Amino acid sequence: MSFNKLLSEKKPAILKKWFDAILDTYPAETADFLKKQKDRFANPVGSTIYSGMDSLLNSLLNADDPDTISKYLDDIVRIRAVQDFTPSQSLAFVFKLKDAVREEMSGESNAGDFPGELIAFERRVDALALTAFDIYMKCREKIYDLKANELRNMTVKLVERANLIFEARYRDIDLKDLVLEGNKSERGE
Template identity: 25%
Template sequence: MTLNAEQGERLSEILSLRSDKIAKRWAEVAAAPLKGRLSAAESGRQTAELQQQLQSSLKNGALSLDGAAGAELRALLTELSRDRARQGFTASETATSVFALKTALYENSDAAKGKAEALRDYVAWSEFVDELGLFTFEAFARAREQIITQQSEQLMELSTPVVKLWEGVVAVPLVGTLDSARAQVVMERLLQALVDTGSPYAIIDITGVPSVDTQVAHHVLKTVMAARLMGAECIVSGIRPQIAQTIVTLGIDFGDIPTKASLADALRHVIKRLSADARAAKREQ
């Protein structure tokens, strides 16, 4: 909704002349649906900032949210949305805090007296406030998506640690379902660990993976092949009887990749290989 020049001027005037009353009433109405989850002081601070920025934007000719004149108002609404998203409020609660301005404007204008011109102004102002509220709703949704994405990435990193078990041995203990996105993270973290530590052996432990299907096996095999290209040998551990039976039933071929029942068995296997490598190196000297 775009206000005309006269409507924008009258809105700016009422926000200025009745600033304190509007600010107080706006804060009260905005805080009511939040049921004490946001203090009255904090709610008042946020609505006061919006009121001041709205007045400033109107004076600069912002008759809608579009364009350069409304840039600072858009920025403030986006900041409010992000703060509310981080605090756990809903998009509706956030937008309602903006819509509350309509009640404050109605009660502090001649619209409440039923005057025709004032009612026409109020309708235009309400549509303008609706635009602000809808913008806030959309900004909240974008902010929430970003937060969820960041949290998912953090959880994925935490759920795919690469551990140095022994000199020359790193391990990736997998827990939970292994999908394509997580498999990519596993591969990247393992390859980086091989570069950082110079380890010739890596153990991929699937003890915590509830079930192995063709897709999971494919991801594991891809990771093993990538590690081999880096010059490291991979051992897959955690092959429980149920998983072994599933692998055979599905016809999955691990080829010459060493497999062990437990992480301890895999580590013993690798230590023996390290000892053999050390003896071979001495003989060559």
């Protein structure tokens, strides 16, 4: 049996261990709720983290492209980045995947057959951690941006708009495309 095949077989157990590890960072009653409530709208944190981890595991197995992996990671890190954690606490969950994999594989008599594959897999997890750090910083910067710029947003985005409308009106040139662009940037497109 190949390493990947074994990993696929063990995936449900690995996912459960990995998910439990991240739940341990929440207060006990909260962890319980995050685990049990399956409705994704009644439990945005638990369901987003769970489905994010599930997708991440699949992506690691399929060796998906970095953008896809990054998207799933973003879903989880975006939440962790605004919760009561230090940066290390926020992101430690990534490394917990290594523990989960090793623990699940250790029971297998033939786990030792894949030292090379295991190391390669763990390197992918390390890369995942670095990506998580990038995302985490982007999220934190966004928070500070929002904080610093809200006053600006309430008025200055109008500058852009007003200016474009102004130019269209007073200079008699068609700047509608620019107006459209301004609106797009306001919607974050």
